[in-house]
Amino acid sequence: MIEIQNLTKRFTTQSGTVVALEDISLTIRDGDIFGIIGMSGAGKSTLVRCINMLERPDEGLVAVNGLQMQSLSPKDLRAARRDIAMIFQQFNLLMQRTCLKNICFPLELAGRPKAEAEARARQLLELVGLPDKADAYPAQLSGGQKQRIAIARALATDPKVLLCDEATSALDPNTTHSILQLIQQINRELGITVVVITHQMSVVEEICNRVAILDGGHVVEQGDVGQIFSNPRTAAARRLVFPAGAAKSELVPGRRMVRVAFNGTQTTDKPLVASLAIECNALVSIIAADTRMVNGQTLGSMLLALPEDEAAAQRAIDYISNYPGLSFEEVKQA
Amino acid sequence: MSIFFSSDEWLTLVDNLPNLPFATWETFYATVLSTLLAMVIGLPLGVLLVVGEKDGILPLPRWLMAVINTVINLLRSVPFLILMIAAIPLSRLIMGTSIGTLASIVPLVVASFPFVARLVETSLREVDGGVIEAAQSMGATPFQIISRVMVPESLPSLIANVTIALTTILGYSAMAGIIGGGGLGQIAINYGYYKYKYLIMVVATILLVVLVQLFQSLGTRLSVRCDKRLRR
Numbered sequence: 007m008i009e010i011q012n013l014t015k016r017f018t019t020q021s022g023t024v025v026a027l028e029d030i031s032l033t034i035r036d037g038d039i040f041g042i043i044g045m046s047g048a049g050k051s052t053l054v055r056c057i058n059m060l061e062r063p064d065e066g067l068v069a070v071n072g073l074q075m076q077s078l079s080p081k082d083l084r085a086a087r088r089d090i091a092m093i094f095q096q097f098n099l100l101m102q103r104t105c106l107k108n109i110c111f112p113l114e115l116a117g118r119p120k121a122e123a124e125a126r127a128r129q130l131l132e133l134v135g136l137p138d139k140a141d142a143y144p145a146q147l148s149g150g151q152k153q154r155i156a157i158a159r160a161l162a163t164d165p166k167v168l169l170c171d172e173a174t175s176a177l178d179p180n181t182t183h184s185i186l187q188l189i190q191q192i193n194r195e196l197g198i199t200v201v202v203i204t205h206q207m208s209v210v211e212e213i214c215n216r217v218a219i220l221d222g223g224h225v226v227e228q229g230d231v232g233q234i235f236s237n238p239r240t241a242a243a244r245r246l247v248f249p250a251g252a253a254k255s256e257l258v259p260g261r262r263m264v265r266v267a268f269n270g271t272q273t274t275d276k277p278l279v280a281s282l283a284i285e286c287n288a289l290v291s292i293i294a295a296d297t298r299m300v301n302g303q304t305l306g307s308m309l310l311a312l313p314e315d316e317a318a319a320q321r322a323i324d325y326i327s328n329y330p331g332l333s334f335e336e337v338k339q340a
Numbered sequence: 341m342s343i344f345f346s347s348d349e350w351l352t353l354v355d356n357l358p359n360l361p362f363a364t365w366e367t368f369y370a371t372v373l374s375t376l377l378a379m380v381i382g383l384p385l386g387v388l389l390v391v392g393e394k395d396g397i398l399p400l401p402r403w404l405m406a407v408i409n410t411v412i413n414l415l416r417s418v419p420f421l422i423l424m425i426a427a428i429p430l431s432r433l434i435m436g437t438s439i440g441t442l443a444s445i446v447p448l449v450v451a452s453f454p455f456v457a458r459l460v461e462t463s464l465r466e467v468d469g470g471v472i473e474a475a476q477s478m479g480a481t482p483f484q485i486i487s488r489v490m491v492p493e494s495l496p497s498l499i500a501n502v503t504i505a506l507t508t509i510l511g512y513s514a515m516a517g518i519i520g521g522g523g524l525g526q527i528a529i530n531y532g533y534y535k536y537k538y539l540i541m542v543v544a545t546i547l548l549v550v551l552v553q554l555f556q557s558l559g560t561r562l563s564v565r566c567d568k569r570l571r572r
Contacts, residue, residue, distance in 0.1 A: 058477055084479035091477070098474035101569045102492050112478040114488070143568040163478070 008034040008057060008167065008199070013066030015052055026052045028223045030066070034216075036166075039193050039200040041210035041231070043246055044220035050203045053220065054169050057201065058090045059083055071166060088116060091160035095172035097152040099144040105131065105155045106140040112162045123162075130158035134188060150181035157188060161196070168192065170202045174209060182206075186213050207246050211235070211300055219243045235298070235305040236268060247306075258293060262312040262319050263337040266326060268297060268304045278329060279310075288313050288322035309337070349539040352531060356540055359527065364547050366441045367523035371510045371551075374448035378505065381453040385412070386460025387486055397472065398482040412454040420512055423451050424519055444513065444521030452509050459501035463494040496567035503559025507552050514548055524548050 015027040027049045034040045044050045055061040056068055059075050068075045073086055091112075099108050106127050113123035131137045134154040144152055153173060160168060170189065174182040190213045193200050202214060210217050210231060218228035221242035227234055238244045266278070282288045290310045297306030312319035326334050388408060392400035415423070427447035431438040434446055467490050475489045491498070514525030524544045532541025564570070 060473060060476060084481065087477055087479035092474070094470055094474060096468075096470050098468070098470040100471060100489065100493060102495060102566075103568075111475075111488070115475075115478055115480045115484055145569045169477075 009069045011067040041214035041217040048220040088163040091165035092169040258311040267307045286321040345539040352537045378452040382456025385457035389461040390464045415454040439520035441522035444516035463497040499563040
């Protein structure tokens with residue numbers, strides 16, 4: 007478990023003191039894939055570096071598996087860091103070492119015998135799906151392959167926590183997907199707690215079960231991914247969940263408009279728009295929609311234009327208000 | 341050729357021909373030995389210049405960094421000829437004499453270790469900060485970061501820079517001929533400069549050029565060969 011309490015971090019620059027993080031409190035449970043999402047400059051990378059003390063917080067507490075990270079001696083901190091592995095956007099592999107030697111590196115630092123380290127490294131190459139790259143140098147690999155080697159290296163010391171700092175931000179969508187699958191597999195099979203720093207909502211959506219939204223150095227929302235996605239309460243969260251801005255759409259003159267929010271409707275449920283047509287003979291138009299699937303649930307919102315016929319419109323509203331798993335509001339003409 | 345050089349000059353050359361191989365050897369070993377010793381001092385200093393900074397992996401007291409920087413800059417700014425003469429007592433103290441090839445190694449090292457330190461500093465700064473951060477996140481000690489990350493990762497650049505130092509020190513060692521250092525420099529200065537026997541001076545200079553070419557092409561080849569960043 008990772009517990010962050012009232013953490014504040016300031017940086018002193020030439021133009022004065024900048025508060026990078028202010029009064030952050032987070033709890034990351036064992037086995038979570040915890041997303042920390044925010045725009046560039048929100049303080050995500052600083053926050054994740056406070057977990058393994060690459061950045062020292064100015065105030066507040068950081069405890070990883072019961073260890074108070076700030077109060078550790080340099081020696082104990084180094085030992086604790088072996089349990090908290092980290093992967094990076096730029097992979098940060100040693101360019102003058104082969105892949106095998108890169109994976110051996112953390113074991114070498116820990117003073118393990120060479121033969122044992124190499125055997126372990128070969129196992130890990132197998133795990134990340136690159137058994138034939140043992141003697142290749144990082145410069146000979148693609149971005150996705152480099153990140154796989156970095157993941158293998160991170161796992162070498164059997165860590166309990168894996169910190170991913172924008173680990174997929176330098177990769178194309180397909181490669182991102184395969185790396186995320188690997189991270190999820192590691193989380194499930196090895197029981198490693200994962201903290202994912204990202205600015206991409208799609209990353210959180212794909213693998214995280216819990217998420218914190220960071221904006222301007224503050225945690226503005228945190229909780230289960232489904233809950234935050236279905237009902238983003240703050241402006242910062244809405245910006246991230248609906249980047250295209252489904253909030254204000256074109257209103258159709260002369261027709262009543264309704265915004266429907268899906269709060270985790272099961273996909274096995276009957277489809278709303280079709281049901282409206284069949285069951286209450288109300289033919290609605292979808293004016294805007296931004297929905298997504300998270301863990302088999304539909305989340306997001308839809309802007310519907312109701313039929314011109316007043317009776318049909320009222321039937322539709324009655325029907326929607328009784329429909330399970332969604333909330334709605336009528337959007338008034340300006 | 342006899343239009344440019346008198347028969348007298350040809351005679352001097354022929355007389356000294358047997359001395360040239362040994363003089364070349366003297367220049368070679370003075371250069372290589374001085375470079376090695378300069379690295380023994382310059383490499384750790386260069387490391388300190390990088391790791392000892394405020395944001396470095398092993399921050400040192402500011403006054404210490406100021407002292408190191410000042411000493412290096414001071415030694416770097418004194419002309420080699422002056423430094424060489426100033427180092428004569430030091431040569432006597434260490435080598436027991438101030439004359440000869442071995443004695444010339446002392447001023448050569450004094451003049452070149454600050455240069456080597458700066459070259460090492462430049463090489464080590466090329467190492468990606470992210471890689472150092474990754475090593476820190478794995479629990480590496482500062483010494484492990486220096487010995488297993490910074491130095492190996494900058495090895496191609498270090499080799500290229502040591503080659504620059506080697507050729508510079510070769511030039512210095514020729515200059516040491518003025519204060520009684522041996523080798524090709526001494527022959528060039530004694531015959532060419534003091535006795536106007538230009539032919540043997542030209543020959544000695546050509547041999548120096550050959551040595552520089554040799555060092556440089558070897559160094560470049562080694563640097564490129566050990567660089568694993570280049571796809572092959």
